[in-house]
Amino acid sequence: xxxxxxxxxxxxxxxxxxxxxxxxxxxxxxxxxxxxxxxxxxxxxxxxxxxxxxxxxxxxxxxxxxxxxxxxxxxxxxxxxxxxxxxxxxxxxxxxxxxxxxxxxxxxxxxxxxxxxxxxxxxxxxxxxxxxxxxxxxxxxxxxxxxxxxxxxxxxxxxxxxxxxxxxxxxxxxxxxxxxxxxxxxxxxxxxxxxxxxxxxxxxxxxxxxxxxxxxxxxxxxxxxxxxxxxxxxxxxxxxxxxxxxxxxxxxxxxxxxxxxxxxxxxxxxx
Amino acid sequence: xxxxxxxxxxxxxxxxxxxxxxxxxxxxxxxxxxxxxxxxxxxxxxxxxxxxxxxxxxxxxxxxxxxxxxxxxxxxxxxxxxxxxxxxxxxxxxxxxxxxxxxxxxxxxxxxxxxxxxxxxxxxxxxxxxxxxxxxxxxxxxxxxxxxxxxxxxxxxxxxxxxxxxxxxxxxxxxxxxxxxxxxxxxxxxxxxxxxxxxxxxxxxxxxxxxxxxxxxxxxxxxxxxxxxxxxxxxxxxxxxxxxxxxxxxxxxxxxxxxxxxxxxxxxxxxxxxxxxxxxxxxxxxxxxxxxxxxxxxxxxxxxxxxxxxxxxxxxx
Numbered sequence: 001x002x003x004x005x006x007x008x009x010x011x012x013x014x015x016x017x018x019x020x021x022x023x024x025x026x027x028x029x030x031x032x033x034x035x036x037x038x039x040x041x042x043x044x045x046x047x048x049x050x051x052x053x054x055x056x057x058x059x060x061x062x063x064x065x066x067x068x069x070x071x072x073x074x075x076x077x078x079x080x081x082x083x084x085x086x087x088x089x090x091x092x093x094x095x096x097x098x099x100x101x102x103x104x105x106x107x108x109x110x111x112x113x114x115x116x117x118x119x120x121x122x123x124x125x126x127x128x129x130x131x132x133x134x135x136x137x138x139x140x141x142x143x144x145x146x147x148x149x150x151x152x153x154x155x156x157x158x159x160x161x162x163x164x165x166x167x168x169x170x171x172x173x174x175x176x177x178x179x180x181x182x183x184x185x186x187x188x189x190x191x192x193x194x195x196x197x198x199x200x201x202x203x204x205x206x207x208x209x210x211x212x213x214x215x216x217x218x219x220x221x222x223x224x225x226x227x228x229x230x231x232x233x234x235x236x237x238x239x240x241x242x243x244x245x246x247x248x249x250x251x252x253x254x255x256x257x258x259x260x261x262x263x264x265x266x267x268x269x270x271x
Numbered sequence: 272x273x274x275x276x277x278x279x280x281x282x283x284x285x286x287x288x289x290x291x292x293x294x295x296x297x298x299x300x301x302x303x304x305x306x307x308x309x310x311x312x313x314x315x316x317x318x319x320x321x322x323x324x325x326x327x328x329x330x331x332x333x334x335x336x337x338x339x340x341x342x343x344x345x346x347x348x349x350x351x352x353x354x355x356x357x358x359x360x361x362x363x364x365x366x367x368x369x370x371x372x373x374x375x376x377x378x379x380x381x382x383x384x385x386x387x388x389x390x391x392x393x394x395x396x397x398x399x400x401x402x403x404x405x406x407x408x409x410x411x412x413x414x415x416x417x418x419x420x421x422x423x424x425x426x427x428x429x430x431x432x433x434x435x436x437x438x439x440x441x442x443x444x445x446x447x448x449x450x451x452x453x454x455x456x457x458x459x460x461x462x463x464x465x466x467x468x469x470x471x472x473x474x475x476x477x478x479x480x481x482x483x484x485x486x487x488x489x490x491x492x493x494x495x496x497x498x499x500x501x502x503x504x505x506x507x508x509x510x511x512x513x514x515x516x517x518x519x520x521x522x523x524x525x526x527x528x529x530x531x532x533x534x535x536x537x538x539x540x541x542x543x544x545x546x547x548x549x550x551x552x553x554x555x556x557x558x559x560x561x562x563x564x565x566x567x568x569x570x571x572x573x574x575x576x577x578x579x580x581x582x583x584x585x586x587x588x
Contacts, residue, residue, distance in 0.1 A: 168354075168356075170352065170354065170356050171356060171358060173316075173318060173343070173350075174350070174358075175358070175369070176342070176343040176344050177316060177343050177344065177346070177348060177349065177350050177411075177414075177416075178344075178369050178370040178371075178410065178411075178414045179344045179345075179370045179372065179414060180344055180369075180371065181344060184371075188369075189358060192360050193358075193359070193360060
């Protein structure tokens, strides 16, 4: 039995404020983990196996993984230089750029989908331009990637901007005085030091791309991604039938973010 | 040899410098915070554009207001700042070996020379402040810099440690073809390091000469204050600045002050004596004396070389 005032797991519970803070943290932890615990409690493993063995059951998973990989790749390629320039004030009107990045974050995903139809749909000038490239941004794999990019890009760019901003510019200047070219400094100093923050940003971006639903529902109902699979199964056959697909989405979407989180925390401790 | 004659724009006031530095020569830029000392180093390192003039090192123009700008990586200028600026994800050896043309052998030689052999596998976070500064210094020297710029690198260190490092730096920079520049706001540091001291205020180098000349003949009250003058007397010829250690009770004197002792406090191995001047010079001065003096007693203080400023300028009281 723990005596009053003696530390419990390294924390003194004697102070009411400390005890209240720990209680609050415990409640938050349970609330956050609640959905996963509930999912596990309601799943029947035989129903999971039978759902997965159904013809074409894994096709939405493959579609989602492929589209998310491409979307995340596009976001990294376009978002990393942008994030670095924002972090180093290399762009005019930095706050305007950041405001534009916040728009997809603050706009409801369904609204993003609607606006994308009017922006890149087949009947728009951008749609006509895409048609020349044999692309259509409505109910296609390309449309799915576009929707995922729009939903996930702010998470990466804002996270990466914070990661780059945390790298002391005097280190980059020191590297240049030692004889490094700008690309070499970026590769040897900036990138390794920002890597933990970039990994965190990438992890969130991957999860958002995999789980993109609102904009996808409007602009890319077909091909069927995993979130839409969950939605239609829920509509057509009920709650319990959708749970196996929810589990798959969690299993595919979460490991990368979790691994990135733990690596990032370890890398930060080493610096 | 460094040849600098330039002006740099700043938000508050322009910063100008005009000086030459011979091979192996050591210059200290002394002045209060915000005087523009670091700005001069940044311009020499290539991080600031010039408004006018030019900077050349070893006959090669590095910066010019006309547009010639050699990028920092090609300047062969080393810069060691207040923070260690060591790369935190690399070991000490990797830091020293960082320059693209630095061999492991060269890095080990500098590490050995600066007493870092035992720390080669450590990351900067595991080093003491002194070791971090030495590693930063070794890195700059190993990269083959011709000119070493030191931006208050020892200001956060204990006095003894700073003195020791300063001595090491003096030994190492003698071979540099462009010499070394130390920026500091500590007079003792500047005197211990430099062949010449340039006193800066509001972006201008007010006076640049040898430490002894600067001490005995400060050109302005600001220079006098930075050189440690603590007395400020008014009289018929203007204002007389008195240095606590440049006066005595006897010996040749350009000015002799009749004074009354108003306070006497121990200060280290000596005594800080406050004197009220009597006669034509009026005011109070502080002098450093080897013996305690009785409060209320009167004496004559001999000032061998008087520093008199014709116009009243506040700041030395």
